[in-house]
Amino acid sequence: MHFASIKNCDIANGEGVRVSLFVSGCTHKCEGCFNPEAWDFNYGNEFTEKEIDKIIEMLAPDYISGLTLLGGEPFELANQLGLLPLVRKVKEIYPNKKIWSYSGFLFDEQILGKMAKEHIYTQEFLTYIDVLVDGKFVQALYNPSLKFRGSSNQRIIDVQKSLKENKIVIYAE
Numbered sequence: 001m002h003f004a005s006i007k008n009c010d011i012a013n014g015e016g017v018r019v020s021l022f023v024s025g026c027t028h029k030c031e032g033c034f035n036p037e038a039w040d041f042n043y044g045n046e047f048t049e050k051e052i053d054k055i056i057e058m059l060a061p062d063y064i065s066g067l068t069l070l071g072g073e074p075f076e077l078a079n080q081l082g083l084l085p086l087v088r089k090v091k092e093i094y095p096n097k098k099i100w101s102y103s104g105f106l107f108d109e110q111i112l113g114k115m116a117k118e119h120i121y122t123q124e125f126l127t128y129i130d131v132l133v134d135g136k137f138v139q140a141l142y143n144p145s146l147k148f149r150g151s152s153n154q155r156i157i158d159v160q161k162s163l164k165e166n167k168i169v170i171y172a173e
Helices: 051-056 075-094 107-118 120-128 159-165
Strands: 003-010 017-023 064-070 097-102 131-134 155-158
Touching: 003 051, 003 064, 017 051, 017 075, 051 075, 064 075, 075 097, 075 120, 107 120, 107 131, 120 159, 155 159
Parallel strands: 017 064, 064 097, 097 131
Antiparallel strands: 003 017, 131 155
């Protein structure tokens, strides 16, 4: 897996002050995407143990609320595999820090409806994600006043409650 960048002290991509990892690789190619260079799976640098250690260190201060995964597309199957060692370690070391992820895939239809049924690692990956902003960015539905999302079709989902209740539970900010 490759990544485009790692941002420390990000306040735009989830609640509180966060560390954000922008992965490379996305097949959605949404019109108006803010990060089209990250569509290429080989863009940026290789994601290694060195970056995992750097992110773990960045997450250490008490004022850091958690980790956000975006891109690119974290739920591309190749990226899920690359991210699993990171999210496992984050939850092991910082169980109370929230992991947010953004995905153009729909949680109910594509992630649970197809990916999780076909890939055991998708099921595991979901156990580490606390909040998911799902749905492709739609330029015609762009609204800059929306909190933590770019277009009004996107949902902010409480993943763990949704999995427990077997239905979509919108995240209560």
